[in-house]
Amino acid sequence: MECFHCLQPVPRGVNLSVEYKGSEKTVCCAGCQAVAETIIEHRLHAYYEHRDVSQLQETPVLPDELNDLNLYDHPDLQKEFVRHEGDGTEVATLTIENITCGACGWLIERELMRLKGIHKAIVNVTSRRLQVSWSPEELKLSNILRALAGIGYKALPFQANEAEQQYTRQRKSYIRRLGVAGIATMQVMMIAFGLYFGVVSDLSPDLQRFLWGVSLVFATPVILYSAQPFYAGALRAIQASRLNMDIPVSIALLGAYSASVYATITNTGEVYFESISMFTFFLLTGRFLELLAKERALKFATNRLTLLPKLASRETAEGVESIAIKQLNVGDIIRVKAGETIPADGELLNPQAQVDESLLTGESLPRSKKLGDAIIAGSINQHSPIRVKVTAIAQQTVLAGIISMQDSALAVKPRAQQVIDKIAGYFIAGILIIAVITFFSWWWIQPEHALWVTLAVLVATCPCALSLAAPTALTGIIHRLNRDGILLKGADVLESVKQLDKVCLDKTGTLTEGQFRLVERQDSIDPKTVDHIVSGLELFSEHPLSVPLSQLSDTPAKFTHVSNEMGAGLQGELDGEVYRVGSERFIQQWHPEFKALNKYQVIVASKKQVLAQFRVEDQIRDGAAETIEWLKENGYQPIILSGDSEPRVHELAKELGISEYHSGLKPEEKLAFVTEQQQLDHTVWMVGDGINDSPVLAKADLSMTFSKASDLAQTAADVVLMSESLNQIKVVIESALKTRKVMQQNFTWALVYNVSILPVAAIGMVAPWAAALGMSLSSLLVIGNSLRLYRK
Amino acid sequence: MNPISQSADLVTALLMGLAGAGHCLMMCGGIASAMGINTKPYHVWLYNLGRVSSYMIIGALVGGAIGFFAPEGGYTTVILRWLAVIFLLLLGLYFTGWFAGLVYLEKAASPVWRKVQPFAAQLRNKPGIFATFFAGTLWGWLPCGMVYSALSWAALSGSASGGALTMAAFGLGTLPAMVAAGHFSQFLHNFLRAQGVRTAMGVLLIIYALWSLLTLLKPFFQ
Numbered sequence A: 001m002e003c004f005h006c007l008q009p010v011p012r013g014v015n016l017s018v019e020y021k022g023s024e025k026t027v028c029c030a031g032c033q034a035v036a037e038t039i040i041e042h043r044l045h046a047y048y049e050h051r052d053v054s055q056l057q058e059t060p061v062l063p064d065e066l067n068d069l070n071l072y073d074h075p076d077l078q079k080e081f082v083r084h085e086g087d088g089t090e091v092a093t094l095t096i097e098n099i100t101c102g103a104c105g106w107l108i109e110r111e112l113m114r115l116k117g118i119h120k121a122i123v124n125v126t127s128r129r130l131q132v133s134w135s136p137e138e139l140k141l142s143n144i145l146r147a148l149a150g151i152g153y154k155a156l157p158f159q160a161n162e163a164e165q166q167y168t169r170q171r172k173s174y175i176r177r178l179g180v181a182g183i184a185t186m187q188v189m190m191i192a193f194g195l196y197f198g199v200v201s202d203l204s205p206d207l208q209r210f211l212w213g214v215s216l217v218f219a220t221p222v223i224l225y226s227a228q229p230f231y232a233g234a235l236r237a238i239q240a241s242r243l244n245m246d247i248p249v250s251i252a253l254l255g256a257y258s259a260s261v262y263a264t265i266t267n268t269g270e271v272y273f274e275s276i277s278m279f280t281f282f283l284l285t286g287r288f289l290e291l292l293a294k295e296r297a298l299k300f301a302t303n304r305l306t307l308l309p310k311l312a313s314r315e316t317a318e319g320v321e322s323i324a325i326k327q328l329n330v331g332d333i334i335r336v337k338a339g340e341t342i343p344a345d346g347e348l349l350n351p352q353a354q355v356d357e358s359l360l361t362g363e364s365l366p367r368s369k370k371l372g373d374a375i376i377a378g379s380i381n382q383h384s385p386i387r388v389k390v391t392a393i394a395q396q397t398v399l400a401g402i403i404s405m406q407d408s409a410l411a412v413k414p415r416a417q418q419v420i421d422k423i424a425g426y427f428i429a430g431i432l433i434i435a436v437i438t439f440f441s442w443w444w445i446q447p448e449h450a451l452w453v454t455l456a457v458l459v460a461t462c463p464c465a466l467s468l469a470a471p472t473a474l475t476g477i478i479h480r481l482n483r484d485g486i487l488l489k490g491a492d493v494l495e496s497v498k499q500l501d502k503v504c505l506d507k508t509g510t511l512t513e514g515q516f517r518l519v520e521r522q523d524s525i526d527p528k529t530v531d532h533i534v535s536g537l538e539l540f541s542e543h544p545l546s547v548p549l550s551q552l553s554d555t556p557a558k559f560t561h562v563s564n565e566m567g568a569g570l571q572g573e574l575d576g577e578v579y580r581v582g583s584e585r586f587i588q589q590w591h592p593e594f595k596a597l598n599k600y601q602v603i604v605a606s607k608k609q610v611l612a613q614f615r616v617e618d619q620i621r622d623g624a625a626e627t628i629e630w631l632k633e634n635g636y637q638p639i640i641l642s643g644d645s646e647p648r649v650h651e652l653a654k655e656l657g658i659s660e661y662h663s664g665l666k667p668e669e670k671l672a673f674v675t676e677q678q679q680l681d682h683t684v685w686m687v688g689d690g691i692n693d694s695p696v697l698a699k700a701d702l703s704m705t706f707s708k709a710s711d712l713a714q715t716a717a718d719v720v721l722m723s724e725s726l727n728q729i730k731v732v733i734e735s736a737l738k739t740r741k742v743m744q745q746n747f748t749w750a751l752v753y754n755v756s757i758l759p760v761a762a763i764g765m766v767a768p769w770a771a772a773l774g775m776s777l778s779s780l781l782v783i784g785n786s787l788r789l790y791r792k
Numbered sequence B: 001m002n003p004i005s006q007s008a009d010l011v012t013a014l015l016m017g018l019a020g021a022g023h024c025l026m027m028c029g030g031i032a033s034a035m036g037i038n039t040k041p042y043h044v045w046l047y048n049l050g051r052v053s054s055y056m057i058i059g060a061l062v063g064g065a066i067g068f069f070a071p072e073g074g075y076t077t078v079i080l081r082w083l084a085v086i087f088l089l090l091l092g093l094y095f096t097g098w099f100a101g102l103v104y105l106e107k108a109a110s111p112v113w114r115k116v117q118p119f120a121a122q123l124r125n126k127p128g129i130f131a132t133f134f135a136g137t138l139w140g141w142l143p144c145g146m147v148y149s150a151l152s153w154a155a156l157s158g159s160a161s162g163g164a165l166t167m168a169a170f171g172l173g174t175l176p177a178m179v180a181a182g183h184f185s186q187f188l189h190n191f192l193r194a195q196g197v198r199t200a201m202g203v204l205l206i207i208y209a210l211w212s213l214l215t216l217l218k219p220f221f222q
Helices: A030-041 A046-050 A063-073 A102-113 A141-150 A162-196 A205-226 A228-239 A246-266 A273-302 A395-411 A415-445 A447-460 A464-483 A492-496 A507-511 A527-538 A546-550 A584-588 A624-633 A646-656 A667-679 A691-699 A711-716 A728-762 A768-790 B003-019 B021-036 B041-069 B075-096 B101-124 B129-139 B145-157 B160-179 B186-193 B195-221
Strands: A016-020 A023-027 A090-096 A118-124 A129-134 A155-158 A311-315 A320-324 A333-336 A345-348 A352-356 A367-370 A386-392 A486-488 A500-505 A517-523 A560-565 A569-574 A577-582 A602-606 A610-617 A637-641 A660-662 A683-687 A702-706 A719-721
Touching: A016 A030, A023 A030, A030 A141, A046 A102, A063 A141, A090 A141, A102 A118, A102 A141, A129 A141, A141 A155, A162 A205, A162 A228, A162 A273, A205 A228, A205 A246, A205 A273, A228 A246, A228 A273, A228 B186, A228 B195, A246 A273, A246 A415, A246 A447, A273 A464, A273 A768, A415 A447, A415 A464, A415 A728, A415 B195, A447 A728, A447 A768, A464 A486, A464 A492, A464 A728, A464 A768, A486 A728, A492 A702, A492 A728, A500 A507, A500 A667, A507 A637, A507 A646, A517 A527, A517 A546, A527 A546, A527 A569, A527 A577, A527 A602, A527 A610, A546 A610, A577 A584, A584 A602, A624 A637, A624 A646, A624 A728, A637 A646, A637 A667, A646 A660, A667 A683, A667 A691, A683 A691, A691 A702, A702 A728, A728 A768, B003 B075, B003 B145, B003 B160, B003 B195, B021 B160, B021 B186, B021 B195, B041 B129, B041 B145, B041 B160, B075 B101, B075 B145, B075 B195, B101 B129, B101 B145, B145 B160, B186 B195
Parallel strands: A500 A637, A500 A683, A637 A660, A683 A702, A702 A719
Antiparallel strands: A016 A023, A090 A129, A090 A155, A118 A129, A311 A320, A311 A333, A333 A386, A345 A386, A352 A367, A486 A719, A517 A610, A560 A569, A569 A577, A577 A602, A602 A610
């Protein structure tokens, strides 16, 4: 049975429904029920008729979040993303995470227009963004967000970053340049056809001269305006002592233009205005397409830079409250869970802690901190929950850190690209030297042809196709994967997929859904007391096993001195007594003779006795079985690396048909396993989701995680899978292989073309117009080949 | 000497001056912009005019000496032409930083400069039109590889007037960089002084030198 709204399976025992067109439709949860009812009540049923049902609809409505939305009305926070227009309205761009199809866009626009005070709501489905403008007197931003949450969409304010705005500006300037080049080229080409093919027979010298003059008039803006990016690129390269393809391009363009102008004025020789106009137009087109693809990839990546009113847990007299970081004051005491980002600069109040400062320092190993040590905003708390006394409020630091992380991920060139850049450098040096030799040789033999032959060499061998080969394929795969809900943080995937032979998978939260339900329990004392203790202690954990346990009691116990042994469990103090919740091994440190019942994996104990044991079960993730099957068929060995106990891992391995599995692994043991495999010349991919996976995620040749994984895992991973299905692994591998193939084809073609046209051009067999046409066709072929990646 | 060849040599000298913009800024940018501060614009021009006058005097001396001492025609022109091309090549190599042969020449000339320098320093701080102009003329004697390369082309003319003219063309080429030194934006400064730009200029001069070399060789093969 599928949920009417989110299309996910309805859990057994749930009995909820909505009325739709006179019949009762089953839904999976109260969230979906509320959303569907709102949509139907607002007469927006068309949504259900037109939406794309091949993709699951996530419904992230949580009461807590609805409360937090008020924080977005805070003027300080709004300053960063709300723009005030002259007519008193306010404009903001919101990112909406779970837009899946055009129907979503329609639904959102309709729903928002119902609100009083909304002026405009425009959804861009591809970039998953909503632009909205409203009157602040009539409506608050939180109302808008709440209305969106009411129909099942999670929207977050978003601020386009510098890089993106720059791309937009560049795109606009390229459009103008392309327009000028396009129109002028057409005119010049028409005249050129007339001159070449004798459409006007018996061309009188005066008429010819006149036509040359007209061509000059049209070609001039192309050379002086449209081609500016090439000159700028060439000058930048020269300044940096590098060679790029803009240099031969600029020499060819300016050389041919000057010579043609000279020819027109003196009425001698030949003009090549059509060649240079065409050359400029095609080059610009190539650049423009590249820019568009990059912009699209960047847009998607920056969607993650939502200005979440990051919350901090502040200690007060009554307990712990959640407040916006903006509202923190110096001197406040905040709590930071394991795996969370530290929101403000402060002083450590625990005896010790491990923090990852790699965002700020680039140092990848976690740093140990002692009582009183400075903790920097933006670093990530690694192991145990800590308390921090705020010494400086540095909202900017956190944001800047995240932004810089994203930027650096985008800016890192794949190794393949670096190699290409180097090759292209040598290639261009070669071209320039050959051009000089060609010129000298022709000048020696037939000086009157020297200039034109040299220009033809420069144009024909322009390594445009070569330099487009990799970027176009790369943007192709980025786009393709984005569309499937896969975020690529770098292009390492292309490198490592070639040798890939082992795929390691974490169990909990990766092969399984990571959403645990309590199945069985065995108590030695009063269950109410156990619930009180367990829920109080598990509140400090981010381990998925802890979720059902932390909700056992409405009145969790208030523990002190809580510490988190990664992969083992939690320990804390309550009313002078020390308790532990965790694995069998962890409890055996206190009670060596204790044996847990079969399949029971969470044990509660005091120093004196074992209090209870729990069996918590987890479902196998969607697509796990097919994915494992597919991996094996294609020669990739799946391996389970789990911190969980042997019998449970064994059971899962048997069920999925995985022959190699390792259980009971600590994070460092997972890391050691992967390192060892790498030393044996295996290429290892890692799929994981937890904090304990982050070291091995960083170590693996390529790592994947889910969008719901911990901050730390997402920071470490190369690929983030937005959807919850494991089938995405297959998509990533297949796309990467296909992209490699396309890239190789591109390279082969570009090299073969350039190398074979060179001698022909050098002996003067290629007219400049033919050279320009050949170069352009060669580039278009490469772009066209890469465009195949965009198709399914 | 035929007029076409003469004007081609002038263009070469001009190009040498222009190509050296980055070099000039590196070596004399300090002096030039020090002059530009706290003075009226025409003082800067006067100062540079003084420098170019010195170049012209040196050019006239060299050209005149060649015309006076060296035998007319025949081998003299050929040898001088080879010398000029080699100097052009050396200048290109000097700009690119691949070979610093010209530095030895600069060093050889520096004792002269050591005698002149105290006067130059005194004069530079004195107000007045003549003092400024005169300070500029002393600046012209500063040891400079570019000037010596240009002189090899001035020698080609074989006459005092021709030598002065060649050096005037060269001086004209150096003017944009020196007169505007104080007014250039920081970006342009950085750009012109970047090693990559100087290398590119050097490569252009080398290519030009090689081309001139081919021109010299061609008659032997026809």
